[in-house]
Amino acid sequence: MFGRIGxxxxxxxxxxxxxxxxxxTRYRGSFLGFLxxxxxxxxxxxxxxxxxxxxxxxxxPHYSLFMFIGLLAWNLFATGVQSSSSxxxxxxxxxxxxxFPREILPLSVVGGSVINYLLxxxxxxxxxLISGYRPxxxxxxxxxxxxxxxxxxxxxxxxxxxLTVYLRDIEHMLGIFLMLWFYLTPVVYSITILSxxxxxxxxxxxxxxxxxxxxxxxxxxxxxxxxxxxYGFVISTAVLISGWWLFVRLNRRFxxxx
Amino acid sequence: xxxxxxxxxxxxxxxxxxxxxxRNHTLKERIxxxxxxxxxxxxxxxxVSLDVLKGxxxxxxxxxxxxxxxxxxxxxxxxxxxxxxVEVQGRVSSLLELGAGxxxxxxxxxxxxxxxxxxxxxxxxxxAKLDEIIDFSELGDFIDEPxxxxxxxxxxxxxxxxxxxxxxxxxxxxxxxxxGDAAFQAKxxxxxxxxxxxxxxxIIVAHDTSAVERFxxxxxxxxxxxxxxxxxxxxxxxxxxxxxxxxxxxGTNTMSFERSENIATSTETRSIQEDARHADLERAIDESGLxxxxxxxxxxxxxVSSGSGSGLVQCGEPxxxxxxxxxxxxxxDVDFGIGFFTVDDVQCYGTNTxxxxxxxxxxxxxxxxxxxxxxxxxxLPGSYWIDVACSAADTQAYDYWRKAIxxxxxxxxxxxxxxxxxxxxxxSKVLIESYSxx
Numbered sequence: 001m002f003g004r005i006g007x008x009x010x011x012x013x014x015x016x017x018x019x020x021x022x023x024x025t026r027y028r029g030s031f032l033g034f035l036x037x038x039x040x041x042x043x044x045x046x047x048x049x050x051x052x053x054x055x056x057x058x059x060x061p062h063y064s065l066f067m068f069i070g071l072l073a074w075n076l077f078a079t080g081v082q083s084s085s086s087x088x089x090x091x092x093x094x095x096x097x098x099x100f101p102r103e104i105l106p107l108s109v110v111g112g113s114v115i116n117y118l119l120x121x122x123x124x125x126x127x128x129l130i131s132g133y134r135p136x137x138x139x140x141x142x143x144x145x146x147x148x149x150x151x152x153x154x155x156x157x158x159x160x161x162x163l164t165v166y167l168r169d170i171e172h173m174l175g176i177f178l179m180l181w182f183y184l185t186p187v188v189y190s191i192t193i194l195s196x197x198x199x200x201x202x203x204x205x206x207x208x209x210x211x212x213x214x215x216x217x218x219x220x221x222x223x224x225x226x227x228x229x230x231y232g233f234v235i236s237t238a239v240l241i242s243g244w245w246l247f248v249r250l251n252r253r254f255x256x257x258x
Numbered sequence: 259x260x261x262x263x264x265x266x267x268x269x270x271x272x273x274x275x276x277x278x279x280x281r282n283h284t285l286k287e288r289i290x291x292x293x294x295x296x297x298x299x300x301x302x303x304x305x306v307s308l309d310v311l312k313g314x315x316x317x318x319x320x321x322x323x324x325x326x327x328x329x330x331x332x333x334x335x336x337x338x339x340x341x342x343x344v345e346v347q348g349r350v351s352s353l354l355e356l357g358a359g360x361x362x363x364x365x366x367x368x369x370x371x372x373x374x375x376x377x378x379x380x381x382x383x384x385x386a387k388l389d390e391i392i393d394f395s396e397l398g399d400f401i402d403e404p405x406x407x408x409x410x411x412x413x414x415x416x417x418x419x420x421x422x423x424x425x426x427x428x429x430x431x432x433x434x435x436x437x438g439d440a441a442f443q444a445k446x447x448x449x450x451x452x453x454x455x456x457x458x459x460x461i462i463v464a465h466d467t468s469a470v471e472r473f474x475x476x477x478x479x480x481x482x483x484x485x486x487x488x489x490x491x492x493x494x495x496x497x498x499x500x501x502x503x504x505x506x507x508x509g510t511n512t513m514s515f516e517r518s519e520n521i522a523t524s525t526e527t528r529s530i531q532e533d534a535r536h537a538d539l540e541r542a543i544d545e546s547g548l549x550x551x552x553x554x555x556x557x558x559x560x561x562v563s564s565g566s567g568s569g570l571v572q573c574g575e576p577x578x579x580x581x582x583x584x585x586x587x588x589x590x591d592v593d594f595g596i597g598f599f600t601v602d603d604v605q606c607y608g609t610n611t612x613x614x615x616x617x618x619x620x621x622x623x624x625x626x627x628x629x630x631x632x633x634x635x636x637x638l639p640g641s642y643w644i645d646v647a648c649s650a651a652d653t654q655a656y657d658y659w660r661k662a663i664x665x666x667x668x669x670x671x672x673x674x675x676x677x678x679x680x681x682x683x684x685x686s687k688v689l690i691e692s693y694s695x696x
Contacts, residue, residue, distance in 0.1 A: 010378065011378065013375045013378070013379065013380050013381065014375040014376055014378070016375070017371060017372050017375040017381075018375075021361060021364070021372060025361070025363060094376075095336075096336065096355075097336070097354050097355045098334070098336065098352065098354070098376055099334045099335040099336050099350070099352070100376060252338040253338075255331070255336045255337050256275060256276070256337065
């Protein structure tokens with residue numbers, strides 16, 4: 001596995017250029033182009049603010065902000081996993097024609113999602129400040145939580161992208177599965193509305209850990225719950241290792257199967 | 259060459275492809291047909307071993323589906339062998355298919371960066387070479403157009419320009435050079451020669467055997483998933499062409515999943531001459547599309563000899579070409595002819611006994627020989643094919659043999675062209691002191 005890491009390092013230029021082209025192709029041809037990276041979360045935020053404070057009249061203070069924090073984190077994960085599940089097949093022409101460590105493909109997709117997340121912070125941070133939140137030392141946890149989420153997303157992406165080559169159904173099932181997962185993760189609701197036993201169960205889900213940690217740091221102004229955090233890292237690392245192991249095993253026949 | 263290190267080592271490699279009769283890609287099918295997937299194995303390579311030395315130029319020839327491209331893909335690590343091992347040392351640049359890694363929506367310039375990154379170059383390195391790459395590609399204004407609008411020739415220009423700019427230690431090329439126009443092809447070949455001079459290892463898959471012959475040090479002939487023959491370009495190509503054309507005439511070229519098992523492995527050493535001697539008359543003369551005639555007189559053997567040895571001559575030295583023939587039926591008024599062709603099939607010289615006014619030749623049953631003697635063989639260095647023929651006065655060929663044998667010409671002088679015109683220089687007045695004919 002260390003050999004593979006070394007090889008990936010040699011191909012870092014390629015990874016970077018794949019990420020860039022991923023980001024650039026997304027809005028290519030549209031009039032506003034790259035600006036959409038910012039307009040999208042901004043509009044999402046406005047829509048949710050409007051619906052939850054004007055129509056549904058949720059009593060939770062700064063609810064739209066609460067939800068936005070979770071939603072950005074969720075989007076990183078969901079778009080990353082969804083898009084990388086089919087990336088090997090989608091980039092079949094590359095896989096068949098040139099050599100490179102195949103891990104680059106799912107990594108570039110997740111990398112693009114992470115960068116998108118960072119760019120949407122440009123919307124989130126001013127919004128926090130406008131809503132009366134001031135930066136605190138707890139904000140320093142954000143990169144760490146982001147790392148945790150990235151590890152988990154990469155692990156699952158490696159797993160799913162290699163399986164999808166042999167089992168194309170995964171790509172379609174994943175949409176429904178992610179929707180279910182979304183509602184099992186406390187993004188649109190606070191985990192406090194659940195009974196303690198159910199809440200305990202929900203925290204087994206690593207994405208709950210990620211979203212809860214983001215919420216603690218940015219919304220509640222407290223440090224993340226360390227037990228939860230350590231658990232998250234252990235699970236994510238396990239997913240990463242098993243996902244990569246499977247990927248390495250399956251990647252030998254990619255060029256023949258895509 | 260003997261002491262050079264091995265940069266590509268292929269050991270006992272086998273590779274099968276699953277040919278899915280019906281693809282069980284969906285979950286339903288996987289469950290329904292679990293354990294009895296419908297596929298057949300297609301053997302692409304069977305126990306292939308070969309080594310390539312540093313700085314060698316190797317040509318891979320063979321009919322379509324013989325395993326050449328699979329071998330190249332194994333070397334570039336796109337495919338993995340089912341058995342055996344492939345070891346490659348050094349930076350590999352591969353041109354396996356047109357436009358691999360090109361993004362159609364981006365301009366040529368942007369694609370140079372992306373393609374360079376695919377080949378392991380940093381942006382800085384690419385920026386340093388960008389002008390050189392664009393110049394070489396001759397794409398001009400098109401470099402800033404999206405590659406979607408490129409023709410296949412333009413694709414190939416860009417791909418080749420990037421691939422040779424990365425200073426590869428090993429370059430693998432699969433046939434794609436055929437797309438470019440003649441001028442660019444020549445430019446590519448020159449570039450490859452430069453790389454070769456810098457000790458780059460080059461492996462080419464090509465169907466243009468004359469290009470392979472001109473360029474490669476060694477040829478590997480793949481046939482039915484195995485290495486059928488390897489060695490000097492001339493020998494391999496001659497044997498290959500003879501087999502392919504014969505098979506084509508017999509209609510046995512159709513591809514099939516089942517590879518014949520009974521083919522004697524390794525090298526086929528039967529020469530065309532032996533074939534002609536043993537096979538029955540008509541077949542022999544019809545052989546490989548390079549020979550035709552009635553068979554009343556059959557050319558058995560052609561020998562090229564000079565002071566330098568057989569098949570080799572120094573420009574300006576005497577050369578003998580001996581044609582041994584057997585006469586099956588008494589014939590009168592016979593001509594013997596000879597022609598010299600470059601490997602590109604340009605005729606350099608041709609004549610026959612009638613043009614040279616040797617009068618009537620009549621032959622009786624039996625065997626004999628005739629020798630073409632040149633006291634001053636003046637073709638310039640290169641390899642030349644020799645056509646020989648025995649024909650009747652009305653130009654009906656008894657036996658016309660295209661490319662019967664090859665002669666290699668070498669020289670210690672660097673004059674250029676096709677042949678050396680007998681000449682001398684004379685100056686009316688000695689203008690330079692040191693003037694002398696050295």
